[in-house]
Amino acid sequence: MSASHTPSDQAMFHPLRSELETIEVLRALADPTRLEIVRILAAERSGELACGAFGLDASKQNLSHHFRVLREAGIIRSRDEGRNRYTSLRRADLEARFPGLLGAVLGKKALTRKP
């Protein structure tokens, strides 16, 4: 995925692939809700998911916080389209910077499904 930003997500910070930091990525993943978000995205065949479609038992504000932590760590990418915000896993960036990390954390099965 390219690091360029479309006009619609200019307001949202996304670190470049080269800016991904081990500690920040680990911190972001070290939370049950955030790990579940990553797990859901990893299994999502279409590649991206509207933020309201995760079916997680958490308040909108709480989820908003978790999506931000994941985005700012470089784990997910978000983009706005109309009134929806779509989120995808930065799988290629993570694999390039931390080869094997997603597979190790999610289990191999979670990564066999690709869009």
Added chain:
Amino acid sequence: MSASHTPSDQAMFHPLRSELETIEVLRALADPTRLEIVRILAAERSGELACGAFGLDASKQNLSHHFRVLREAGIIRSRDEGRNRYTSLRRADLEARFPGLLGAVLGKKALTRKP
């Protein structure tokens, strides 16, 4: 490494391999000092290191906390011998539960050195 405890480390909690939890392991690794401890242990040819031999710039109390967090997450094993406490990386247990995690977090080079 076996999960059995010698009399000298009975007072120290070490989770069994099967008890290692993704979130706890990630939380324990998501700290610069603790990641450095793991990095040093991964590069240690002898397999284990006395706690005073890490050469880290942190107070004894602070280091003690970090060693405990790593031990309780199942990342390191500690044993007392005389007045020294020796620490080793639970490499086999981590590799069995989270294949590729150490390599992904430390970088491949850190794992090519084996005792």
